[in-house]
Amino acid sequence: MTLTPTEAYELMRRGNERFVSGGSEHPNQDAARRTSLANGQNPIAVVFGCSDSRLAAEIIFDLGLGDLFVIRTAGQVIDDAVLGSLEFSVDVLSVPLIVVLGHDSCGAVTGALASYDSGEMPAGFQRSLVERIMPSVFAARRQGVEDVNGTVAEHTVQTCQRLVESSMSVARAVEEGRTAIVGLTYSLAEGTARPVRVIGEVAVPGLEAGAAR
Secondary structure, eight states, rough: OOOHHHHHHHHHHHHHHHHHHHHOOOOOOOHHHHHHHHTTOOEEEEEEEEOTTTOHHHHHHTTTTTTEEEEEEEEGGHHHHHHHHHHHHHSSOOOOOEEEEEEOOOOHHHHHHHHHHHHHSSSTTHHHHHHHHHHHHHHHHHHTOOSHHHHHHHHHHHHHHHHHHHOOHHHHHHTTTTTTEEEEETTTTTTOOEEEESSSSSSSSTTTTTTOO
C-alpha cells in the first residue's frame, strides 16, 4: 500500500485520537501480521523520537508490527547513525512521512537547560547530548522561551529543519514530494501529539506547510 504524506499522517492522527480516548484497536499485532512481514516491510512513516520509556510510538499512535520505522535517541538528537537510518527509510523503504516526536518534561532538554543556566556541562557522553540540544536552547531563549516544555517545542521545530539541512537525501525527497516532515510534541499526561512544524506537501489540520508554533 502506497500512501501520500497526508494519508500517512491521517492514519497516525486518528490512531492517536483512539489512544487518547481509550478506544485503541491494537491493529496489526497478531501472528498473521508477524508472518506477513517475514520477508519485507512497508512502514507508513518513520518516527524519530526521544528514547524516553513513556514514548512508545506504536502504542501512542495505535499501530502495530511493520507500521512504523522507529529511530530513538535521548532528546531526539541527530547523529550520523540517525541520518543514515532516515536516509534508508526514505530511499529504500520509501516512507512518505517523517515524524519528529518530542515530549514534555524531557530529561535531555532539562539537562541542556541546566547546563545553559549553570555554565557547567555533564560528564561522559551525556555532554554530547547536551551539546547537540544547546542550539535549540539558544533559539528558544532568543524568543523569550525559558521553560522546559516551550524549549521542547522549539527543539522539535529546530530538529525538523536540521534534518533537511543535514541530509541531501531527505531534502531531495521532501522537495520532490516523496516525503514530508511533521514535528509533534507529546503530552505525557494527556497522550496527545500536537503538531508544531510542517515541512513539505502534507496537510496537517491547523498548521500550514512551513509553519511553526
